[in-house]
Amino acid sequence: MSQTLDGSMKPLAEWAEVQDDRIAAAAVAYGVEETLDELLKTWMHQAFQADLSSDLKLWDLLFTLFEQENIHPEEGERRKLNVLEPEAKRAVAAYSYAELPLPFTAQLIQSGETETETRIIQSLQYIRTCFPED
Amino acid sequence: MMCRDCSAMLLRYMQNPEAYPDCRRHLSQCASCREAYDDVRRQHRAFYQEGRFAKKGAAYQLKESIPEGFNRTNAQKTYLKWLKLSPILLLPLLVAALFLFYPQAYYWAADYTPLDYDPLERMQAEGIIVDASAEAETEEVIVRLTEVAADENQTHVYFEMESVNGEDIYEPFIYFSAVEVENSSELWPDHASGDGMMNIEGMETISQENGVHRGRIMYPPINGEKETVEMRFISAAKNVADHPEDRAVDEIPLDVSLEEEIIKQPVDVYTLPDAEISGEAGTITLEEMYVGPTSTRITYERSRAEARSDMPQNHMERFIPYEAEVKGTTFSLLETYQVLSRDDGKEAFYLESTMYHDNEPLSFQLGNYLLYHRGTHLEEEIAEEDTEGFYDVPYGRVHFYKDTNETGETLVVEVEEAERNRFGNFQFQLQDGTSSLPVQHDDQSAYFTTIDGEEIDQESIYSLSAMERVNMLNHLTRFTFELNPSRSDTLTLINSHYVELIEREEEMTIEAEPYTHN
Numbered sequence: 001m002s003q004t005l006d007g008s009m010k011p012l013a014e015w016a017e018v019q020d021d022r023i024a025a026a027a028v029a030y031g032v033e034e035t036l037d038e039l040l041k042t043w044m045h046q047a048f049q050a051d052l053s054s055d056l057k058l059w060d061l062l063f064t065l066f067e068q069e070n071i072h073p074e075e076g077e078r079r080k081l082n083v084l085e086p087e088a089k090r091a092v093a094a095y096s097y098a099e100l101p102l103p104f105t106a107q108l109i110q111s112g113e114t115e116t117e118t119r120i121i122q123s124l125q126y127i128r129t130c131f132p133e134d
Numbered sequence: 135m136m137c138r139d140c141s142a143m144l145l146r147y148m149q150n151p152e153a154y155p156d157c158r159r160h161l162s163q164c165a166s167c168r169e170a171y172d173d174v175r176r177q178h179r180a181f182y183q184e185g186r187f188a189k190k191g192a193a194y195q196l197k198e199s200i201p202e203g204f205n206r207t208n209a210q211k212t213y214l215k216w217l218k219l220s221p222i223l224l225l226p227l228l229v230a231a232l233f234l235f236y237p238q239a240y241y242w243a244a245d246y247t248p249l250d251y252d253p254l255e256r257m258q259a260e261g262i263i264v265d266a267s268a269e270a271e272t273e274e275v276i277v278r279l280t281e282v283a284a285d286e287n288q289t290h291v292y293f294e295m296e297s298v299n300g301e302d303i304y305e306p307f308i309y310f311s312a313v314e315v316e317n318s319s320e321l322w323p324d325h326a327s328g329d330g331m332m333n334i335e336g337m338e339t340i341s342q343e344n345g346v347h348r349g350r351i352m353y354p355p356i357n358g359e360k361e362t363v364e365m366r367f368i369s370a371a372k373n374v375a376d377h378p379e380d381r382a383v384d385e386i387p388l389d390v391s392l393e394e395e396i397i398k399q400p401v402d403v404y405t406l407p408d409a410e411i412s413g414e415a416g417t418i419t420l421e422e423m424y425v426g427p428t429s430t431r432i433t434y435e436r437s438r439a440e441a442r443s444d445m446p447q448n449h450m451e452r453f454i455p456y457e458a459e460v461k462g463t464t465f466s467l468l469e470t471y472q473v474l475s476r477d478d479g480k481e482a483f484y485l486e487s488t489m490y491h492d493n494e495p496l497s498f499q500l501g502n503y504l505l506y507h508r509g510t511h512l513e514e515e516i517a518e519e520d521t522e523g524f525y526d527v528p529y530g531r532v533h534f535y536k537d538t539n540e541t542g543e544t545l546v547v548e549v550e551e552a553e554r555n556r557f558g559n560f561q562f563q564l565q566d567g568t569s570s571l572p573v574q575h576d577d578q579s580a581y582f583t584t585i586d587g588e589e590i591d592q593e594s595i596y597s598l599s600a601m602e603r604v605n606m607l608n609h610l611t612r613f614t615f616e617l618n619p620s621r622s623d624t625l626t627l628i629n630s631h632y633v634e635l636i637e638r639e640e641e642m643t644i645e646a647e648p649y650t651h652n
Contacts, residue, residue, distance in 0.1 A: 013197035020193040025185025027192075036192040044196060077180045095145070096178045097185035102145060117145050121174055128173040 012044050015058065022098040023062065029081060029093035030066035031073035039065050056107050059100070063090050063108065080127045088123045095120055135160040140167050144174050257283055262399060262427040266292075268392035274298055277367050277390045280348075285399040285426030287484070289321075289353040291363065295370060297345040313351070316364040316391070321356045352428075356398055364393040401426035404496075404646035411503070411642065423646055430485040494648060499641040505634045516545075529556035529634075556634050 016023060023040070027033045043062050052058055067090070072082045081089045091109050094100040100108070106116035135156045140147075147157045148171075161168045257263035258281075268279040274297065281292040315321060340348045356363075367390040402425040409420035417436070424431040514525050514532075522535040530552035537544045 013193070016193035017197055020190055021186075023193060024188040024190045025182075028185050028188040029181070033189055036189075037195055040192055040196045077177075077184045080177075092181065096181035099182065099185075102149075114142070118142055121141065121144050124174045124177040125170060127177050 012047055012058075016040060016044070022100065026063070026093050026098040027066065028076075029078050029089075029097040030069060031071040031078060032066050032069045035069070039069070056104070059094075059104075059108060063094070066093075080131050083127060083130050084123050088119055091116055091120050092123050096124075137164055137167050140164070141170055144171050145178075147171070148175055148178065257281075257427050263292075264395065264397065266394040268394050270390040270392055271298070272388055272390065274386055275370060275388065277388065277392065279365065279392045279394050282363065282394050282396050283399070283428050284356055284396045285428050286355050286401045287424050287426040287431040288428045289356050289363075289396060289398075290350050290428045291353070291365065291394070292340075292348070292350045295347045295349075299345075313365065313367050315353070316366055317362070321358075321361050321363060322354055323357055356396055359398050360395065361398075362393055362395050364391065366391045399427050401431075402648060404648050406432070406644055406646055409642075409644045411500075420644065425487055427487060430487045431482050432485070433482045436481060495646065497643055497645050499643050500638075501641050502635060502637050505636060 024033065024036065027036045027039070032039060043058075043065055046065075047058055047061055050057075050061075052061060067086060073079050074082075081092060084092065087109050091105055091111075094105040094108050095102060102117060102120075103113050105120075106113040109116060109119075111119070137160070140157050140160045143154060143157060147154045147161075151158055161171055263281045263283040266279040266282050270277050276294075276296040276298060278294040278296075279291060280294050281290075283290045283292075338350055338352070340350060342348070367388045369387050404423040404425065406420040406423055411418040411420070418434050419436075420432055420434045422433050424433075514523070516523065516534065520536075523533070525532040527549075530550050533548045533550065535546055537546055
């Protein structure tokens with residue numbers, strides 16, 4: 001996951017390339033897969049301007065951009081995420097969709113690891129309660 | 135394991151079941167937890183599967199799209215890097231430019247204490263002062279006029295007095311009678327007395343080291359734009375005390391004549407709108423500020439309040455700001471700058487100039503100020519048989535007592551100031567009924583002055599100024615003098631001044647607007 005930025009954009013793109021599967025999956029969770037190209041350019045520009053230099057900051061900026069798109073898909077499994085609070089949605093999207101490790105997910109939502117695990121479990125159970133027929 | 139514990143670690147168990155055998159055992163035995171685990175696992179997997187089938191490759195395209203603008207952005211990044219470094223790289227240049235184009239910076243950097251700075255350096259830096267070269271020598275001293283500066287506020291004459299034998303305790307003793315301007319009637323036709331005597335607005339010691347005493351004498355502004363000042367130094371005084379901190383002077387003749395050309399510089403004029411100071415003693419309204427190279431003159435009008443109950447009806451006040459802050463530099467009023475009433479009828483006070491030639495709106499702060507109360511004098515008769523007495527004064531108490539030592543009978547006058555903000559501006563005199571007997575003072579009673587109306591020069595009265603009192607914060611002052619056995623029976627003790635320090639809780643900020651002076 002670690003990636004050192006050397007002050008140019010290329011390593012940022014290389015970092016994104018390494019994270020391609022995870023980014024694409026997270027984009028699906030937020031329904032922004034169609035506009036992901038543009039979002040990634042925006043992300044890279046902002047990350048470059050802000051001189052972000054850690055995985056956590058890069059992912060945080062990415063999720064923030066996804067959340068700002070304010071899309072609530074009504075099809076697929078991801079529609080079920082709409083019943084969650086934004087923070088819980090980010091935790092589930094990071095953990096279940098993007099397969100980010102639990103400790104890293106906890107940092108992304110600025111919470112403790114145990115609390116984050118409990119929150120994800122409860123969120124998944126709540127979704128099952130809301131959508132029992134699936 | 136309890137259900138609560140198991141349900142809290144379902145994600146960890148899901149990722150690595152082998153690592154949590156207790157949880158596995160509990161799930162095999164607890165249908166409720168097993169159902170919960172199935173829900174969590176199924177939903178997690180559903181999300182995971184959906185994400186895995188997402189369209190990939192956006193990040194690869196991102197990488198391919200970079201080269202087009204890469205150089206530009208890379209250059210921009212380099213530029214930003216230099217921009218971040220620029221404060222460090224440019225700092226020495228900025229400092230050098232500051233000192234080169236803004237001479238006042240020197241004073242800020244060198245010394246924030248205005249009483250210690252050398253005003254000569256400022257005027258030399260601004261090219262205002264005229265270097266003088268007049269010099270004369272006697273058997274004891276070399277007297278030089280070193281620089282002159284003049285504007286519409288004041289005229290400054292800088293001098294040096296150097297002891298020929300190199301003594302470094304040489305102290306000039308130039309008073310009204312000891313230095314005169316021989317052409318004073320030409321320079322100050324409205325002020326001069328005609329006998330060459332010109333009222334010195336202030337004399338200040340700038341430095342005293344290695345046998346050289348440097349100072350400046352401040353006169354009113356000269357009449358013309360360009361004049362020659364013809365000065366005659368009549369006498370000086372040499373400190374003959376055993377200890378340099380003590381004061382015991384011998385007056386020595388000089389009779390040195392020197393002349394120098396003076397060119398009067400214009401001043402910048404500012405209005406001071408809404409600058410009003412109200413207090414117990416009345417209201418002070420600041421009106422105009424004249425900023426010149428020699429000094430800054432601020433004029434004001436004063437409306438008197440009702441007489442205070444502890445004051446005689448005829449008392450009057452003078453207003454002197456004790457502290458002023460201009461452009462971040464705090465200036466105490468120079469003690470030798472007197473408050474004078476000019477011909478225009480405006481009372482004024484003087485500050486050291488710090489912002490000459492700026493000619494732009496500025497603000498400055500006034501802090502504590504002094505009020506002079508006159509007409510509050512103590513006048514008590516001391517009969518020959520009186521050996522001790524106490525007198526209440528507005529600022530405390532005066533105690534006198536007679537004593538006898540090996541030199542004869544002495545009279546000691548002690549002034550004890552009861553209130554920290556009030557003090558007498560001591561200029562005690564004793565009168566024996568026929569002549570006025572000035573008294574010199576010393577806090578440590580290190581020297582005495584013989585009371586002899588015929589020998590003591592009226593103009594050698596030594597008094598403590600208000601600024602000295604504020605700086606000293608000495609609230610017990612003792613005057614000691616010998617009594618002439620041949621004196622008349624009754625002495626009169628007179629003290630005419632009383633000064634009050636008004637402490638301001640907050641500094642007053644005054645906005646000054648420049649305008650064209652006609």
